[in-house]
Amino acid sequence: YIVTIxxxxxxxxxxxxxxxxxxxxxxxxxxxxAVKLKEKKFIKEVVAVSCGPTQVTETIRTALAMxxxxxxxxxxxxxxxxxxxxxQIAKIFAALAKKEEASLVILGKQAIDDDCNQTGQMTxxxxxxxxxxFASEVTIDGEKVKVVREIDGGLETIxxxxxxxxxxxxxxxxxxxxxxxxxxxxKKKKIANMKPAxxxxxxxxRVEVLRVDEPPTRLAGVKVETVDDLVxxxxxxxxx
Amino acid sequence: xxxxMCLLLxxxxxxxxxxxxxPEMHQMMRQTCRDYADRxxxxxxxxxxxxxxxxxxxxxxxxAMGVMAVEVPEALGGAGMDYLAYSLAVEEISxxxxxxGCVVSVNNSLYIGPILKxxxxxxxxxxxxxxxxxxxxxxxxxxxxGNGSDAGAASTLARQEGEEWVLNGTKAWITNSWDASATxxxxxxxxxxxHKGISAFLVPMPHPGLSLGKKEDKxxxxxxxxxxxxLEDCRIPLGNMLxxxxxxxxxxxxxxxxGRIGIASQALGxxxxxxxxxxxxxxxxxxxxxxxxxxxxxxxxxxDMAVAVESARLLTWKAAMLKDAKKPFTKEAAMAKLAASEAxxxxxxxxxxxxxxxxxxxxMPAERHYRDARITEIYEGTSEIQRLVIxxxxxxxxxx
Numbered sequence: 001y002i003v004t005i006x007x008x009x010x011x012x013x014x015x016x017x018x019x020x021x022x023x024x025x026x027x028x029x030x031x032x033x034a035v036k037l038k039e040k041k042f043i044k045e046v047v048a049v050s051c052g053p054t055q056v057t058e059t060i061r062t063a064l065a066m067x068x069x070x071x072x073x074x075x076x077x078x079x080x081x082x083x084x085x086x087x088q089i090a091k092i093f094a095a096l097a098k099k100e101e102a103s104l105v106i107l108g109k110q111a112i113d114d115d116c117n118q119t120g121q122m123t124x125x126x127x128x129x130x131x132x133x134f135a136s137e138v139t140i141d142g143e144k145v146k147v148v149r150e151i152d153g154g155l156e157t158i159x160x161x162x163x164x165x166x167x168x169x170x171x172x173x174x175x176x177x178x179x180x181x182x183x184x185x186x187k188k189k190k191i192a193n194m195k196p197a198x199x200x201x202x203x204x205x206r207v208e209v210l211r212v213d214e215p216p217t218r219l220a221g222v223k224v225e226t227v228d229d230l231v232x233x234x235x236x237x238x239x240x
Numbered sequence: 241x242x243x244x245m246c247l248l249l250x251x252x253x254x255x256x257x258x259x260x261x262x263p264e265m266h267q268m269m270r271q272t273c274r275d276y277a278d279r280x281x282x283x284x285x286x287x288x289x290x291x292x293x294x295x296x297x298x299x300x301x302x303x304a305m306g307v308m309a310v311e312v313p314e315a316l317g318g319a320g321m322d323y324l325a326y327s328l329a330v331e332e333i334s335x336x337x338x339x340x341g342c343v344v345s346v347n348n349s350l351y352i353g354p355i356l357k358x359x360x361x362x363x364x365x366x367x368x369x370x371x372x373x374x375x376x377x378x379x380x381x382x383x384x385x386g387n388g389s390d391a392g393a394a395s396t397l398a399r400q401e402g403e404e405w406v407l408n409g410t411k412a413w414i415t416n417s418w419d420a421s422a423t424x425x426x427x428x429x430x431x432x433x434x435h436k437g438i439s440a441f442l443v444p445m446p447h448p449g450l451s452l453g454k455k456e457d458k459x460x461x462x463x464x465x466x467x468x469x470x471l472e473d474c475r476i477p478l479g480n481m482l483x484x485x486x487x488x489x490x491x492x493x494x495x496x497x498x499g500r501i502g503i504a505s506q507a508l509g510x511x512x513x514x515x516x517x518x519x520x521x522x523x524x525x526x527x528x529x530x531x532x533x534x535x536x537x538x539x540x541x542x543x544d545m546a547v548a549v550e551s552a553r554l555l556t557w558k559a560a561m562l563k564d565a566k567k568p569f570t571k572e573a574a575m576a577k578l579a580a581s582e583a584x585x586x587x588x589x590x591x592x593x594x595x596x597x598x599x600x601x602x603x604m605p606a607e608r609h610y611r612d613a614r615i616t617e618i619y620e621g622t623s624e625i626q627r628l629v630i631x632x633x634x635x636x637x638x639x640x
Binding site for chain 1: 264265268269272275301304305306307319321329
């Protein structure tokens with residue numbers, strides 16, 4: 001994921017044209033968990049969903065090659081895509097979860113481009129479903145899910161009823177590499193196409209990005225001899 | 241953009257249709273191999289090289305992905321894909337680690353290849369299926385101390401004794417030898433018939449009467465083992481002959497034809513890795529007040545490297561696609577191997593030059609790419625043999 005990110009000259013965002021896009025790593029972990037649950041026979045079918053322009057189908061195919069059964073591509077492009085944020089995506093996911101009668105919605109805890117960490121939580125709220133976020137361990141027990149969550153203070157274990165929303169954290173699992181035979185099989189799996197309007201979702205954003213800037217260049221540091229000097233300098237520049 | 245050329249032959253009139261992108265499945269396959277190479281091979285390639293370690297765990301993982309038996313039908317445990325997919329896989333794996341790419345290529349093309357083409361169903365089940373998972377790898381024993389390019393002069397002998405073949409002789413330069421569980425080996429069954437008297441055999445390893453010489457200490461691809469195979473009254477059942485009696489030379493030549501595409505792919509991976517290293521360095525290293533990528537001398541080198549790799553890659557893909565279309569591909573495979581191996585040595589050399597002193601030390605991978613590249617001009621047909629093959633085919637075309 002080492003890419004040189006450049007801010008657009010008009011400061012409206014970052015340059016995404018010509019930048020190789022791939023599945024968000026936390027979502028890879030989510031896909032892996034879903035496929036594992038299917039392999040353990042806790043769930044019957046895994047549907048991979050992605051919202052965005054045409055290129056997004058490549059990512060869905062990768063999910064199919066990892067073991068998902070079918071895909072849904074919700075087409076969002078142009079200005080709608082640029083303005084699309086967690087709330088719009090959450091609305092789409094909520095609508096699809098109801099339509100597909102899903103028992104679980106599993107996603108990455110956050111996307112590594114915007115680091116929002118909101119979509120999972122919003123989806124659960126819109127559905128009025130319980131949520132198990134930052135999951136580092138998921139165990140299905142009948143109609144309930146035991147989730148071990150990574151939180152600032154350590155690990156928290158909760159038990160929630162299905163249907164539920166889970167978001168995957170780093171240590172939940174190690175995603176498999178798509179095997180060549182599975183890539184072959186993925187070719188035959190179906191990807192359905194739809195638009196947000198088909199799900200009754202309005203894509204208007206309530207958030208307007210005013211400006212995007214690069215972080216300030218890091219300045220050289222100053223070396224001090226003693227702890228007292230350090231405290232004095234920190235006091236002098238108003239840090240403490 | 242990846243250009244794919246689809247060659248349609250119509251009564252001696254060639255039509256080339258240029259498509260803009262590789263088929264989606266091939267792109268996905270290439271990506272999964274690239275991801276694996278970046279994450280699992282790149283970080284350990286230096287160590288494997290330095291300590292001459294066979295990447296057993298990685299080979300098992302690649303086996304689980306289907307990479308150790310790309311062309312083998314699913315019914316036999318393989319991935320059931322085509323030769324273009326195989327070429328892409330070997331290139332990406334080699335880009336991460338040249339040695340691992342070699343192991344993949346030898347197992348696929350040189351060991352499984354001939355058995356898939358010339359073996360009976362029973363032989364395929366016995367000698368291919370266990371070698372698809374990465375748990376076992378095979379090797380190919382044609383060269384001898386007395387003959388490399390002169391393959392028709394096989395002095396290893398096989399005589400029939402009752403229900404057994406008894407093999408005697410020495411094979412040299414056998415890649416994977418110390419790590420292999422079986423070999424396809426060539427021996428003379430009828431000396432008077434010269435090269436038409438050579439037959440191919442399947443021998444398990446280890447096996448009574450078959451011993452290994454010392455591991456060669458090589459310049460490059462050091463994570464692979466290379467050694468002599470010594471046969472002293474090595475007895476195998478009659479059913480272990482591969483193909484018909486006397487067809488050994490034909491089997492070897494046809495196997496090497498396909499193997500050349502594999503080695504071309506390995507060379508491409510090494511060349512690309514060398515180019516990546518140089519281009520990255522050109523961005524970061526500053527001299528004369530700017531990144532050295534601003535200097536024309538460096539730019540010309542990078543451009544020449546890129547052209548060498550891309551043109552060799554297109555030749556390699558063409559050869560692979562001709563093979564997949566069941567059209568003759570001997571000339572194209574030889575051209576691909578020649579172009580790719582010379583591109584690899586060229587890129588390895590120039591990459592060190594771009595890096596300057598840093599290219600000469602083991603802190604950077606440039607020196608390893610330089611060393612790994614060198615073998616690609618030698619094995620599976622030296623560059624000189626490739627030229628003879630190409631010229632032979634060309635002259636045939638002009639003769640009519």
